[in-house]
Ligand SMILES: O=C(O)CCC(=O)C(=O)O
């Protein structure tokens with residue numbers, strides 16, 4: 404494996420250059436860094452400091468906001484081993500956040516899964532930091548998708564109208580405990596992301612690995628940037644021109660590794676379909692043996708199917724639409 408094989412896209416460059424750089428990056432590995440993204444460094448540091456303090460607390464305290472208290476909004480804390488990204492327990496703990504919706508919101512009243520209020524750590528300031536970060540990242544998500552639309556020769560308006568009327572935004576903070584290199588466990592097993600774009604902040608500890616046509620490479624943190632990758636819905640929307648790239652995590656550093664992925668996804672009710680002609684690329688077998696082109700339906704349907712597999716115990720009890728919010 405070698406370092407820094409992935410490109411950096413400067414978002415302050417001329418619009419046409421940004422679009423070209425995005426196209427090259429998306430066609431090649433589907434993973435790229437972005438610089439000059441405009442998201443406050445001090446806000447990122449604040450979140451990291453607060454998150455490290457939260458994860459250092461005793462388990463009983465963290466379980467005060469456990470996911471099974473979040474109901475079908477799918478929010479809150481899960482302990483190490485609580486998530487099964489690729490069928491086996493991940494060696495990580497984390498907190499799930501999403502768009503903050505009041506119980507009176509019509510979507511919450513309609514018992515829509517994954518919609519509702521967050522469960523924030525009690526410590527003052529956590530809530531405000533998470534919500535400001537999500538606002539900044541949502542803006543960045545729209546900006547990147549406008550560049551990606553241009554990179555495909557599409558109007559940004561067309562992509563917005565089709566997929567981004569009310570983007571589903573999910574934000575997670577993960578802590579991967581330091582583990583010996585020889586451990587057979589993965590922080591996260593090999594998988595692809597489900598939505599459009601994932602925009603990731605990592606702490607100083609490396610651990611993320613990306614499967615490229617040239618083999619597995621590392622995607623270490625690069626100061627002042629975020630790491631972006633393509634999700635299944637962008638692959639579907641581009642008819643395979645841009646592919647969702649498999650990746651996995653193993654923290655082999657001596658310190659706990661924090662990662663803060665922000666998922667910028669289609670609207671829950673978006674009918675996801677290709678917006679460009681079929682790519683000439685041969686369709687290759689994906690890591691999970693499925694093709695995203697087989698899927699037709701709303702993004703919400705796709706996501707719920709995936710989520711029920713990574714949290715099987717919660718899925719049966721909480722993903723039903725019936726009942727009070
Ligand atoms: O922790 C990371 O660096 C990546 C996490 C990840 O792949 C995911 O949450 O989908």
Ligand SMILES: [Fe+2]
Nearest residue numbers: 594595596650
């Ligand atoms: Fe991922």
